[in-house]
Amino acid sequence: MDFHDVRFPARLSFGSMGGPERRTEIVALANGHEERNTPWAHSRRRYDAGVGLRSLDDIAELVAFYEARRGEMFGFRWKDWADLKSCVPSREVHFEDQVIGIGDGETTLFHLVKTYRSGGVEYHRPIAKPVAGSVRIGLHDTEQVQGTDYEIHLATGRVTFAEPPVDGIAVTAGFEFDVPVRFATSRIVTSVASFQAGEVPDVPVVEVRI
Template sequence: MAFLESPRFPDKIAFGAVVGPVYSTVVTTATGGAESRVITWSQARNRYDVGRRVMNQSDTDALYAFFRSVKGRGHGFRLKDWTDYTVTAANGALVTTSAAGVFQLAKQYIAGTLSEARNIRKPVAGTAVLYRNGTPISAGAGAGQYALDTTTGLATFVADSSASISAIALGSATQVTLSSALAGVAVGGLLSLSGLSGADAGVLNGQSFTVSGVAGAVYTLAVSTVGKIITSSGTGSKYPQPSDVLAWSGQFDVPVRFDTDDMKMQIVDRNGPSGDLLVDWGSIQLIEIRT
């Protein structure tokens, strides 16, 4: 089993797909008719039907070859969902992850006070633009810039600024002293740590922590290190802060697979003097997959 970044499912055939999101809900009905419902998926999986129509010879050949190439349900691949493939700065969000400076591209769907943030893991290369407080950000290796992995939708930022850790005091709150203060890291902000040593250094390394106090270059972090063995010699870094508004715009594909290993087609006619076949395809289902 593999995910094939290329080729993408033929766009011309995808254009005519029947599309819809699918959720998973466990409904229990009591004898009196009252219901309890448990939502088991936080995000929908889209389902597509690319069959249920007559296709000409070239489209038939393309679909037939693609189905054989991905081995039916065997491999995942990209699909352009013509009903929903763009993101604007108004609904494109960047969601924090557990790794410092790494954000997941997402799209916000809003209905009144309700919303769902859909993870976008397959942005289309060359289309994404990231914004910080309304200003486009450049991709690159400079301070505050980023690198985007178009196979995962993860944007990894370069730190705005960094300073070496000269001391660390462990306890119910952890106090970190830097060689110099980092401008813009205030109470309620985030300080990211890396390079610390000791048996329990993994508790802090590669993560960001909320700052509960600042005194010059001394930062108190809301993380308990009671009983831990961690020694200074690492680095404190500033990445985008909670006060920053991060957004993105661009295009994205949906990761899918065929939901059948059995494809059926029937010749229904020839297309005029050229003799091209017209082929009737039954229901051919695709289902969105988690990657």
């Protein structure tokens, strides 16, 4: 996949607008009922990178980043300030934040996931872009040592254990993460006059599948 493992400047994404999008196909039946179906197993996030721009220097930094990514060609990391941890934003990451699997005595490869719960229903979101230095892994109630007990692949979110976790033991994780995105526009239109008047360019970005 065409992806540059660099993060969009975090200070420019701070204050940006965006969030998850889902696609639902709705068919209205003759009796007034509906049939609803979704072709997407996972939501897709969209953001506006233009909202966080506050100066002409910010615009110059945005244009440089856009040009280096060749516009829509190459993906990059995006910091979603509203959803960036395995726990709630106000808490510190802990190795027991998320259950990412159950040991079977054979499997050594697990994938980072974040579970969203509401009303007794769960959604498991794959996490493909953990932040370096933030990942903590545990087995049952014991934190493991990176480089000795396991390795983390930062480009995919995969966790590989040196030895398979024993049967029935919970594999847990805590982490910060970025969203893999690309620009969703083939051009950036800027104007010094309009920016000084308080108008910022519309710079959409959209999540990509990894």
